[in-house]
Amino acid sequence: xxxxxxxxxxxxxxxxxxxxxxxxxxxxxxxxxxxxxxxxxxxxxxxxxxxxxxxxxxxxxxxxxxxxxxxxxxxxxxxxxxxxxxxxxxxxxxxxxxxxxxxxxxxxxxxxxxxxxxxxxxxxxxxxxxxxxxxxxxxxxxxxxxxxxxxxxxxxxxxxxxxxxxxxxxxxxxxxxxxxxxxxxxxxxxxxxxxxxxxxxxxxxxxxxxxxxxxxxxxxxxxxxxxxxxxxxxxxxxxxxxxxxxxxxxxxxxxxxxxxxxxxxxxxxxxxxxxxxxxxxxxxxxxxxxxxxxxxxxxxxxxxxxxxxxxxxxxxxxxxxxxxxxxxxxxxxxxxxxxxxxxxxxxxxxxxxxxxxxxxxxxxxxxxxxxxxxxxxxxxxxxxxxxxxxxxxxxxxxxxxxxxxxxxxxxxxxxxxxxxxxxx
Amino acid sequence: xxxxxxxxxxxxxxxxxxxxxxxxxxxxxxxxxxxxxxxxxxxxxxxxxxxxxxxxxxxxxxxxxxxxxxxxxxxxxxxxxxxxxxxxxxxxxxxxxxxxxxxxxxxxxxxxxxxxxxxxxxxxxxxxxxxxxxxxxxxxxxxxxxxxxxxxxxxxxxxxxxxxxxxxxxxxxxxxxxxxxxxxxxxxxxxxxxxxxxxxxxxxxxxxxxxxxxxxxxxxxxxxxxxxxxxxxxxxxxxxxxxxxxxxxxxxxxxxxxxxxxxxxxxxxxxxxxxxxxxxxxxxxxxxxxxxxxxxxxxxxxxxxxxxxxxxxxxxxxx
Numbered sequence: 001x002x003x004x005x006x007x008x009x010x011x012x013x014x015x016x017x018x019x020x021x022x023x024x025x026x027x028x029x030x031x032x033x034x035x036x037x038x039x040x041x042x043x044x045x046x047x048x049x050x051x052x053x054x055x056x057x058x059x060x061x062x063x064x065x066x067x068x069x070x071x072x073x074x075x076x077x078x079x080x081x082x083x084x085x086x087x088x089x090x091x092x093x094x095x096x097x098x099x100x101x102x103x104x105x106x107x108x109x110x111x112x113x114x115x116x117x118x119x120x121x122x123x124x125x126x127x128x129x130x131x132x133x134x135x136x137x138x139x140x141x142x143x144x145x146x147x148x149x150x151x152x153x154x155x156x157x158x159x160x161x162x163x164x165x166x167x168x169x170x171x172x173x174x175x176x177x178x179x180x181x182x183x184x185x186x187x188x189x190x191x192x193x194x195x196x197x198x199x200x201x202x203x204x205x206x207x208x209x210x211x212x213x214x215x216x217x218x219x220x221x222x223x224x225x226x227x228x229x230x231x232x233x234x235x236x237x238x239x240x241x242x243x244x245x246x247x248x249x250x251x252x253x254x255x256x257x258x259x260x261x262x263x264x265x266x267x268x269x270x271x272x273x274x275x276x277x278x279x280x281x282x283x284x285x286x287x288x289x290x291x292x293x294x295x296x297x298x299x300x301x302x303x304x305x306x307x308x309x310x311x312x313x314x315x316x317x318x319x320x321x322x323x324x325x326x327x328x329x330x331x332x333x334x335x336x337x338x339x340x341x342x343x344x345x346x347x348x349x350x351x352x353x354x355x356x357x358x359x360x361x362x363x364x365x366x367x368x369x370x371x372x373x374x375x376x377x378x379x380x381x382x383x384x385x386x387x388x389x390x391x392x393x394x395x396x397x398x399x400x401x402x403x404x405x406x407x408x409x410x411x412x413x414x415x416x417x418x419x420x421x422x423x424x
Numbered sequence: 425x426x427x428x429x430x431x432x433x434x435x436x437x438x439x440x441x442x443x444x445x446x447x448x449x450x451x452x453x454x455x456x457x458x459x460x461x462x463x464x465x466x467x468x469x470x471x472x473x474x475x476x477x478x479x480x481x482x483x484x485x486x487x488x489x490x491x492x493x494x495x496x497x498x499x500x501x502x503x504x505x506x507x508x509x510x511x512x513x514x515x516x517x518x519x520x521x522x523x524x525x526x527x528x529x530x531x532x533x534x535x536x537x538x539x540x541x542x543x544x545x546x547x548x549x550x551x552x553x554x555x556x557x558x559x560x561x562x563x564x565x566x567x568x569x570x571x572x573x574x575x576x577x578x579x580x581x582x583x584x585x586x587x588x589x590x591x592x593x594x595x596x597x598x599x600x601x602x603x604x605x606x607x608x609x610x611x612x613x614x615x616x617x618x619x620x621x622x623x624x625x626x627x628x629x630x631x632x633x634x635x636x637x638x639x640x641x642x643x644x645x646x647x648x649x650x651x652x653x654x655x656x657x658x659x660x661x662x663x664x665x666x667x668x669x670x671x672x673x674x675x676x677x678x679x680x681x682x683x684x685x686x687x688x689x690x691x692x693x694x695x696x697x698x699x700x701x702x703x704x705x706x707x708x709x710x711x712x713x714x715x716x717x718x719x720x721x722x723x724x725x726x727x728x729x730x731x732x733x734x735x736x737x738x739x740x741x742x743x
Binding site: 072075078081082100101104107247248249250251252254255256380384387391395398399419420421422 | 479481482483484496500501562566567568569570585587588686688702703706709
């Protein structure tokens with residue numbers, strides 16, 4: 001193409017004018033009176049793209065504009081909400097941010113005013129209550145959850161003379177002590193294999209089973225309580241028994257999972273997708289059994305309506321449709337989103353056998369687990385306080401730090417972090 | 425200079441207006457930088473100073489807490505660990521980087537063939553995305569699947585847990601920085617080398633100086649202002665090391681925020697600031713960390729300046 005300088009100037013001027021015009025139009029579209037347009041923010045894999053596309057086609061009375069927001073989703077949402085311009089009408093909230101955003105009751109619509117209280121019973125109640133404020137407002141509807149289970153290598157279990165069918169494993173290793181005893185047997189039979197992949201994972205799950213966390217609903221620090229100490233001791237015990245692997249991450253962990261060094265791990269339902277992606281060659285060798293000590297949850301997001309929402313009634317209709325059992329089943333197939341509505345667990349998309357797990361119908365493990373998770377109050381500062389314990393536990397695990405001094409340091413550091421965040 | 429020129433030509437009362445009217449195209453031409461600077465740098469800097477005295481979760485109301493954030497900072501063992509790591513990594517990366525850069529610059533200066541090719545080749549790392557570089561290094565130094573350990577085991581040595589051990593973590597981060605910035609500093613040194621008059625070298629040759637003597641007696645002293653510049657720039661950058669540990673130890677797990685790998689051995693001050701503000705929603709505390717780091721960089725820069733610049737002064741007096 002032959003482009004003279006004059007042409008270039010003219011084109012750029014035109015482009016600037018057009019861009020300016022678009023911005024001006026955009027501002028007009030942001031006015032609260034316009035109820036013919038709704039925006040939906042989610043992140044890649046946060047909802048099934050196909051279900052979202054169906055919603056756009058179905059709710060054609062309005063122009064529903066979905067946007068997949070990359071990068072730090074919470075940061076972009078908070079920044080936009082602070083700017084009070086171009087705030088999405090409907091937005092996803094990641095599970096790790098619900099505790100802090102739940103405090104912002106004047107930034108989100110109480111969905112109970114739109115009829116959410118009538119459908120509450122359809123969803124798993126412990127997840128539903130994570131988005132309920134202290135004064136009973138409902139700020140979000142749960143998209144997905146991460147019920148936990150024991151992923152294990154059937155071939156190695158069989159080789160070690162351990163029970164190897166999911167039902168037998170679940171029954172034989174129903175407590176942490178039984179699981180650890182199996183780990184010792186494995187160690188004797190297959191010396192280079194490890195039963196416990198993550199020491200802090202044990203800590204996390206024992207806490208998850210306790211129904212309490214680091215800070216109670218009265219904003220008091222309970223990180224030095226018995227439930228935390230018990231979880232700490234259980235985690236350290238796996239190290240002392242010699243059944244915990246050295247700390248591995250990323251490709252190293254993948255390599256160890258493939259070569260049979262790491263033979264079991266406790267993970268959420270969504271972890272299955274990671275396992276399939278990172279170790280496709282081990283297809284058929286893995287199985288899923290009930291978690292020792294009872295199920296816990298890891299993660300799971302919400303859909304919420306911001307106070308800027310231009311048509312709350314219709315937006316609520318859209319999110320309840322997006323999260324209907326049928327669409328949740330599609331979300332499970334497309335994006336490994338484990339349904340929050342147990343009615344979906346009976347649908348074929350979930351009951352089908354999974355070849356990666358040797359044809360096992362894993363919903364038989366995850367379904368009951370999802371309904372049995374213990375609810376716990378999570379304060380906004382919880383994850384920061386919790387991290388202090390994990391850090392010290394990792395010091396014991398990877399640096400051989402003395403377990404008692406590590407515990408003392410963890411409690412001191414956790415108290416300090418809690419104090420910084422205004423916890424008494 | 426502008427003021428003196430106008431004073432001699434325009435009448436005093438109309439001076440201010442006259443300047444604007446006469447030089448508006450120039451002011452307009454430089455304005456984009458200043459407008460962007462005010463919007464994206466100055467306002468955030470002032471706001472962060474304000475935040476350092478508040479407690480703020482990023483969305484709700486700010487609450488004035490006085491110097492409490494700084495009081496917490498002094499007690500916070502993690503913060504001191506992060507500072508220690510930052511200084512260690514800065515030292516472990518800057519010293520070899522600048523030394524190698526000087527060597528490379530000398531080689532480039534004397535290279536006869538393909539010199540442009542070498543210059544570009546050495547400069548390319550510094551314009552490569554740090555994220556890509558860090559991902560590449562994390563693969564190379566992976567314990568079980570990494571290239572370095574594959575070579576080590578091939579030679580019969582035991583594999584090293586590069587990204588797990590406290591010191592090798594710092595070593596790998598330093599290596600990333602070193603790899604990336606040797607070329608950049610070498611190009612700066614090269615410019616300095618080419619400004620040294622060749623008469624000096626000729627005189628040294630006639631007086632019988634060898635290449636090592638020439639390097640230490642002529643090249644290094646002549647390059648002193650350039651070396652000062654690179655040391656100051658490396659200090660400012662080194663104190664703000666962030667992306668390398670952020671990518672090397674990024675975790676997919678949503679709940680486990682990145683705190684610089686096992687034992688927080690790769691936790692730098694800026695990574696800790698990021699963690700506190702953006703992962704823990706403690707924007708006020710984060711701002712306090714950022715300002716503490718600023719003060720430390722300031723002190724470091726002044727010390728650097730004094731050390732390198734003071735030696736120049738007596739020399740001038742003697743002359």
